[in-house]
Amino acid sequence: MKSILTIYNVRKTFGGLVALDNISISINERFITMLIGPNGSGKTTLINVVTGFYKPDRGRVIFDGRDITGWPPHNVYRAGMVRTFQIPEPFQRLTVLENLMTAYRGNPGESLLRAPFKRLWQRSEEDAAEKAFEILRHLRLDHLWDARAYTLSGGQMKLLEIGRALMSGARLILMDEPIAGINPVLAHEIFEHLRNLRDKLGVTFLLVEHRLEIALKYTDYVYALAAGRVVAEGKPEIVMADPRVIESYLGEVS
Ligand SMILES: Nc1ncnc2c1ncn2[C@@H]1O[C@H](COP(=O)(O)OP(=O)(O)OP(=O)(O)O)[C@@H](O)[C@H]1O
Ligand SMILES: [Mg+2]
Structure with missing residues (x-):
């Protein structure tokens, strides 16, 4: 071990x-x-x-x-090594999928959103979305991908926190x-x-x-x-x- x-x-x-x-x-x-x-x-x-x-x-x-x-x-x-915390307020208005995407480690900074890097950025978005759906399937939250975080139950919110931790590569x-x-x-x-x-x-x-x-x-x-x-x-x-x-x-x- x-x-x-x-x-x-x-x-x-x-x-x-x-x-x-x-x-x-x-x-x-x-x-x-x-x-x-x-x-x-x-x-x-x-x-x-x-x-x-x-x-x-x-x-x-x-x-x-x-x-x-x-x-x-x-x-x-x-x-x-990731600690799960209560999701902060701004994330409440994002969807389940968006919450995972924003936790992705490969998420580009603002500068990458500018034109010359757009293709790179789109590629990274696709990778993130793929990974997010895989994690959501594991957590059996995939049917809720488009639901806003504030509509989730306490238990589902807990799973979303875990999903965000996984998305960050924990x-x-x-x-x-x-x-x-x-x-x-x-x-x-x-x-x-x-x-x-x-x-x-x-x-x-x-x-x-x-x-x-x-x-x-x-x-x-x-x-x-x-x-x-x-x-x-x-x-x-x-x-x-x-x-x-x-x-x-x-x-x-x-
Ligand atoms: N920031 C801090 N400043 C001063 N004392 C602290 C601080 N954090 C913890 N303590 C003290 O350290 C001791 C251990 O606290 P801790 O919060 O780690 O206990 P715990 O096992 O998590 O308890 P609980 O089960 O109640 O959550 C306690 O006496 C607590 O009052
Ligand atoms: Mg304690």
């Missing part, structure tokens, strides 16, 4: 607060890996550090064999609570899509999720955090039976 993302001894503090306390993690290619842990255990901070939104105080982040520690988010994104997709606020039937459907993308396109996922009763069914590997440290790792059934994991969750309830 090949690691696509490796985190070595990462530490991140906010003033006196130690949010990540020497975390080391290895994410296997073509795995759905889940970060779990009680509120405040450092899950989102870890995602922020690996995607370049926060700089670690120390430690290293290796993506696809390259040391990307301290890279700004847009460079990390270009390297193929090999590792990170999602923080992908099924928050989504009904159980749709939540299962979204995870089935992720599993399908893993199997068909070889995409790797690193997810943070609290709704374990749904998420763990689709998970290959789990890292359990508590107070900024990894307290357990392994297959879901093994991690969930670990006394340190149970204790960290019980501590949250009491």
